[in-house]
Amino acid sequence: xxxxxxxxxxxxxxxxxxxxxxxxxxxxxxxxxxxxxxxxxxxxxxxxxxxxxxxxxxxxxxxxxxxxxxxxxxxxxxxxxxxxxxxxxxxxxxxxxxxxxxxxxxxxxxxxxxxxxxxxxxxxxxxxxxxxxxxxxxxxxxxxxxxxxxxxxxxxxxxxxxxxxxxxxxxxxxxxxxxxxxxxxxxxxxxxxxxxxxxxxxxxxxxxxxxxxxxxxxxxxxxxxxxxxxxxxxxxxxxxxxxxxxxxxxxxxxxxxxxxxxxxxxxxxxxxxxxxxxxxxxxxxxxxxxxxxxxxxxxxxxxxxxxxxxxxxxxxxxxxxxxxxxxxxxxxxxxxxxxxxxxxxxxxxxxxxxxxxxxxxxxxxxxxxxxxxxxxxxxxxxxxxxxxxxxxxxxxxxxxxxxxxxxxxxxxxxxxxxxxxxxxxxxxxxxxxxxxxxxxxxxxxxxxxxxxxxxxxxxxxxxxxxxxxxxxxxxxxxxxxxxxxxxxxxxxxxxxx
Numbered sequence: 012x013x014x015x016x017x018x019x020x021x022x023x024x025x026x027x028x029x030x031x032x033x034x035x036x037x038x039x040x041x042x043x044x045x046x047x048x049x050x051x052x053x054x055x056x057x058x059x060x061x062x063x064x065x066x067x068x069x070x071x072x073x074x075x076x077x078x079x080x081x082x083x084x085x086x087x088x089x090x091x092x093x094x095x096x097x098x099x100x101x102x103x104x105x106x107x108x109x110x111x112x113x114x115x116x117x118x119x120x121x122x123x124x125x126x127x128x129x130x131x132x133x134x135x136x137x138x139x140x141x142x143x144x145x146x147x148x149x150x151x152x153x154x155x156x157x158x159x160x161x162x163x164x165x166x167x168x169x170x171x172x173x174x175x176x177x178x179x180x181x182x183x184x185x186x187x188x189x190x191x192x193x194x195x196x197x198x199x200x201x202x203x204x205x206x207x208x209x210x211x212x213x214x215x216x217x218x219x220x221x222x223x224x225x226x227x228x229x230x231x232x233x234x235x236x237x238x239x240x241x242x243x244x245x246x247x248x249x250x251x252x253x254x255x256x257x258x259x260x261x262x263x264x265x266x267x268x269x270x271x272x273x274x275x276x277x278x279x280x281x282x283x284x285x286x287x288x289x290x291x292x293x294x295x296x297x298x299x300x301x302x303x304x305x306x307x308x309x310x311x312x313x314x315x316x317x318x319x320x321x322x323x324x325x326x327x328x329x330x331x332x333x334x335x336x337x338x339x340x341x342x343x344x345x346x347x348x349x350x351x352x353x354x355x356x357x358x359x360x361x362x363x364x365x366x367x368x369x370x371x372x373x374x375x376x377x378x379x380x381x382x383x384x385x386x387x388x389x390x391x392x393x394x395x396x397x398x399x400x401x402x403x404x405x406x407x408x409x410x411x412x413x414x415x416x417x418x419x420x421x422x423x424x425x426x427x428x429x430x431x432x433x434x435x436x437x438x439x440x441x442x443x444x445x446x447x448x449x450x451x452x453x454x455x456x457x458x459x460x461x462x463x464x465x466x467x468x469x470x471x472x473x474x475x476x477x478x479x480x481x482x483x484x485x486x487x488x489x490x491x492x493x494x495x496x497x498x499x500x501x502x503x504x505x506x507x508x
Contacts, residue, residue, distance in 0.1 A: 037236055037253040039177040044125075044232025044323040045261055048184045048309075048316040049132075051268045052293045058225045059285035061447055062218025065208045065278050068270040070226040073214070075262025077433045078230055081400065082258055084407035084427030086251045087418050089237050097237040098399045099334060103491030105406025109476030111491055114399055115335055116472030117465055121395025122331065123362070124388040125231065126324035127369040129317050130155040131384025136314040143307075152374035159366050162321045166329060166359035167349060180312075180319040187312050188264060191293060192271035194300040200277030208273040208281070209266075220440030221447045227437060228393040229265055232320075233257040234400060235327045272296065325362055332358035339486045340479070382450070390448050391461045394441055398465055401438050404431040 058067045088101060098118050103111025134151025142148045165176065196204060207213075214222065236253040273281045275296050284292055298306045333355035336345025349356040373384055404427050411423030441448070446458035479487040 034249050034252045034256075035178065036175075037249055038256055039181050040323050040326065041232055041236050041253060041257045042261065043177045043181050043319040044235060044327065045230060045257075046316050046320040047181075047261070047264060048188055048313050049320070050229040050265060051188055051272075052290045052313060054225055054229050055265070055269045055272065056285040056289055056292050058222055059282050060289065061450065062216070062221050063282050064213060064216045064218045064222055065273060065281055066211075066213030066216075066219075066222055067226065068208045068266050068273065069211055069214060070222045071229065071262055071265040071269065072209075073211075074223060074226040074230060074437075075258060075266075077430065077437070078227075078233065078258050078400075079255070079262075080426050081404055081430035081434065082233075082254050083422055084411075084430065085234070085237070085403065086254055087422040088407050088410055089250045090247050090418075091416050097234065097331070098403055099331065100491050101237075101403050101410070102399075102406045105408070105410035106402065108480070108487060108490040109473040110402070110406075112340055112476035112479070113469040113472035114402060115331065115340065116475075117395050117469045118331055118399055119328065119335075120465070120468055121392045121399065122324055122328045123365055124392030124395065126321060126328060126362070126392075127366050128385050128388030128392060129321050129324070130159065130366060130370050131373070131380035131386075131388070133158050133314070133317050133321075135381050136310075136317055140307075140310055140314065150374070151380045152370055155370050155380075156367075158318055158321060159363070159370060161318070162325050162366070163359075163363035165322055166325050166363060167354050167356045177319050177322060180315045184312050184316050184319070185264065187309050188268050190301070190305070191297050191309065192268045194305075195271040195275035195296055198300045199274045200280065202277055204274050205278060206270070207278040208270055218444075218447070220444035223437055224393075224397070224441040224444065224448060226265075227397060228390070230258065230261055231393050231396050232323065232327075233261065234396070234403075235323070275300070325359070325366075328362045329355045329359040332361060338489045338492065339483075340476075340490060387449060387457070394445070394448075394462065395465050397434070397438060397441055398469075401431065401434040404434055 055067055058070075059065065085101075088105070092100060092104070099111050099115035101111075102114040131151070134149075134154040137154045138148050138151070141154075199205075233254065236250050236257065272293065276284050276292075288295055294306045294309055297309055332341060332345045333348070334346075335341040336343055336347070336358060338346070345355070345358045345361065347357050348354060369384070373380055378384070407427040408424070408431065411418060411427075415423055442462050445462060446453045446455060449455070449457055449461075451457050476487070476490070479490075
C-alpha cells in the first residue's frame, strides 16, 4: 500500500489537488472529450453514409436515454467513493479486484487509442486553414507534433488551467453548431421543415446496430466525470450534476444538429449527400446558408474541437495511471504528483511519450493517418469504453447487492439492471457490425481481432490481479482503496471471485 502523501523531490505521493473543480469545469472536461463538432461533422455523416438509414437523430435520443438510466446507478455508486480510477475502482468494488485490474488495463488501452487517434485527424483539420492563410500545407505529423507539445505542457499544469481552456473552446464549438443548425432550419429543402427522421421506425433496418454504436461513440467521455471526483469541490454533487447535464445536453445537441441537417438537405437526400460530401457536408450547408466567412469559423473550431478532446483525454488517462500507480498496481512512480500544481506529472509524461511514439511510428511508416489512425483507433477505443460501461453496470448491481448503502431500489437495482440489459444488446450489435464500423470487408481480420484483443487484455489484467493476491497481498488489499492508508482492506468488500 502506498505511503502517506510526502515530499519526494519536486513531487508528492498519494493525492491530487482537492477542491479545484466545480460542476462547470468537470462538465467542460467531459463534453470536450465527446468532441461535439467532430461528432456532428463526422460521426453523423458517416452514419448516414454507411448504413443508408436516416434514423441517426432518433438514435441519439435512444442512446441518450440508455446512458441516462445507466448514470442513475453510476452516480449512486459514486456517492460512496471518490477515486480517479473510475471504472477500475467501480469494477474492483463491485465485481472483484482481479476484474478491476482487468478493467484498468482495458481502460488504459481504450482511452489511449482515443487520445492518440486524434493526432491522425489534426493534420487534415489544420491543412486547409494553413493553406488558405499562409500558403503552406505541412505534413500531418508536423501539425500533430505541435499539438502534441501543447497537450504535453498543459498536462503538467494545474487542472483548473486546463479546465479554463476547455471552457472557452467548448463554448465556441457548441455555439457554432447551434448557429449552423438554426441556419439549416431556416433554409429547408423543398419539402419544408419535417420531423420524418425523428420517427422511431427509421431505426429498423440492417444497419441499426451500426447506427446505435456510432451514436454511442458520440457520448464517449461522459463517464469521465468520476475521474475528476478527487479534485472536485463537492464530489457527490459535482459528479452527479456534471454526469446528468453531460448526457442530457449531449443528446439534445446531437439530436437537434443531425435533424437540422436532414431538414436542410431533405430526408430523401441526406444519405446520398453524406456519401458524396462526408465531413464537408456540414460546411457546404453553412456556406450556402450563411456565407464563406462562417465556413472558415467552423473549420477553425473543428480544429480546436479535436485539440480540446486531446487535452481532455490526456487528463483522463493521466489520472487512471495515477490511481493505479498510487495503489502500486502500476509502478509507484506514476502515483506521484507535482509539488506545486498537484498534477499527476509522471503519469502525464508517460501518456505524452505514448502519443509521441505513435506519431513518429506512423510518420516513419508513411501510414495514412485519417483512416488508419484517427478512425480505426477512435472506433476501437470507443468499443473498449462500451465494454467498460457495460461491465460497470454489472458492478453497480453487485456492489449494492451486498449493501444497499441507503440507496433506493430504483438507483441500486432497477436502473442498473435495465441499463445492463440495454448495454449488453448494444455490445452484441457492436461486435456483429464492427466490420461496418471500421469500413472494412466482413472477412477482414480487424473486424474480429480488435474485439478479441480487448477481451484478451482484460483477461490478462485479471490474471495479473490474481497474481498480486498470491504474491503481493498488501498491494492486492489496496486495490480500489484510493491508496488511502486509513481505509483498511476490511472496509472494501471482497466479492466472490
